[in-house]
Amino acid sequence: MSDKPSEDSSSTPEVPDDVWEQFARANERDAPKEPSARARMVTERLRQQEARGETAEGWRTGPAPRRKRGRGVWTALGVLLAVAVAVVALKPSLIPGDPFGSGSSDSAAESPLPDETVAPTAPPSAAAPATPTLDDPFAGSPAKRWADGQAGIVVPKAEAVGGRSKADVAQALRSTRELLIDANLDPATLRGERPEKALDILDPKQSGVLSELKAGLSKPTEKHDPLAMFTRFDPDEVRTVGDVVKTRGRITFEAGKGRAVAVHADYTFVYPVVRADGSTEVTRIIVRRVLDLELSDPATYDVTPGKLTVLRYDRDAGNSACDIHDGWFHPQFPSDAPTSAPPSGPTSDPYDRSKDIRQEKDCGTVSRV
Template identity: 60%
Template sequence: MNTLSGAYNYQVSDKPSEEPSSTPEIPDDVWDKFARDTERDIRASAQKEPSARAREVTERLKRSEQPEGWRTGPAWQEMNGRSRRRRRLWAVLGVPLAVVAMRPSLLPGDPFGKGHSDSASPLAPETAAPTAAPSTVNPQTPTLDRPFAGSPALNWADGAAGIILPKATAVGTISKDRVELALQQTKILLVAANLDPKTIGGGRPSAALAVLDPKQPKVLSELNTSLTAPSKTDDPTLLFSRFNPKEVRLVGKVVKTRGRITFAKDSSGGVTIHSDYTFVYPLVRTGGSTEVARTIVRRVIDLEILDPARYQVTPGLLSLTLNNADFGNSACDVYDGYLHPQFDSDATSSPTGATPSGPTTDPYDRSRDIGKGQGTCGTVSRT
């Protein structure tokens, strides 16, 4: 297992904007794509309102008055104080857990719940944090036909079907419609960042970026830098699941998914939407290999609806306030913008990345706090 960590700190400047940017909206092609690709899953998970309704809400919010420039005075002080208490406005911790002794696995699965999957009784949706790691599974070698053999994820949901949205309600001064739109946008981000075949294949996650507020300092600029010029300090895998298509490809169309989304009022009068999801990708080397390896990615992300009466915001878009990530079976200390699964056969060749030196961790254990052991690169107990 490999563990890699990184952290970005964002501070809010109290200098008012000289020229407030025009209000961007989520592009029609972004909504249309997700209307086509995830309509079935969104209908199943949302209590009400399909994505067309979300577009109506976006338009209504867009027409609402927004503050001109960053607020000064008490509101500014509150924002700065909140940032200091968190210590990070957008904290990022990545812990890739690379394998020393792994079994063959496969490539990322089906983002939209279609395609081949091992038959197994599905688990009930996760409604609270687990109290223990999944039970031990009989060891089995994954194959092209059974990429999740021997994995606890065998009976997890397929792709976006596992991203189930809670019922929206009004929270403080934030309306039910606005909360519902934010929940839909959270699902868009999770799907576009972790399940879209284009993103998994190393492409640009445009739909994920489109739901983030460009007025939040540094976030979009640093994400764009990470995608165009990845490095240790600007690593796109901390938010996006990307593999080098010259090295590996998806096996089948199924990525296994498990987690939950909650929302609550925050201390500054807005709403925080908290998501905690694990994605299991079966991969195979490009070029005809049949050896399968699995990479497990867990992401804990907070997206926030900021109170427009206090802060400069773009109506209808979200602020990214927390982003933690653990990676099971990805090479240590490689910062080229991709995750690099390790295969059993790598033990007899030259494996990618640094030698793991940290503790052994179970990447399927969703009961543990994410981010423990940061800065180390260790070994996963299973893949």
């Protein structure tokens, strides 16, 4: 009987002879063959040895292959290591301690700054953009790394100067710090109460300064402005967020004229605030104050012993409405609609502590809050 299909079949296409012969030869070659008698004998002997637990190694077969058990484990570890290297390459800050010395780890970016000991020569670098919230009111501000409140007002070590004792210098420094705290950080002062502690630090015999400040507290005007010395917010308009006001600056001293202790203070305060109507929109106002004070010698001048004389008090407020003289700072919120003509002054950075604020006279725009 022929393996070639019948040529008279009408249901299948005709296959050429040479193609059919190639198929037949391949089918014959690949078909399973009956093992020889010797092969059957060797197979049976190996099966019996395996059943008895004997080794199957022999001089003809060679050593049995040893399985490399660790190869799969090392392959898996290699894949994991490659993935880890790729992740670290994309974000090196994932490695603790910044081993590559990039200096750009998240922890370094938010770590507290050391105390300011010399005058800065440039504004602080920009912080990562972020919107301030009730939970994080200093987000997006360089002040986030500044000290909290009173902790940022650090006095230098006192030493005798200009014929005044170390104790006199320490008293002048301590009084300056107390003045800054009561005038800019005390919650009662911030909500508009009379800053009695601060007023008591100043020499009552310097009637001009005290009378102007007291007049401004009683009836604010452009000439008698309490904001020249004190930070105040209308409690019916805004309230501060939380208990933290960020502070940064320095206090220095030197010998003054006539055996006086001359003290120089330069501080910036950053206040996060919200509207008093219950809104959760947070903004910030930045107030910088520069004071020149003296603890004068009663033997030389007609002064009150232990009280400070004011030689200079300048301030610059960033993000507060201009040309309003009601004795309150008025922070501007991002959602506020313009209610007056655009500011006429230049754009400035309220965080720039390297500038001389005596030159900041025009009402301008702030570059950041």
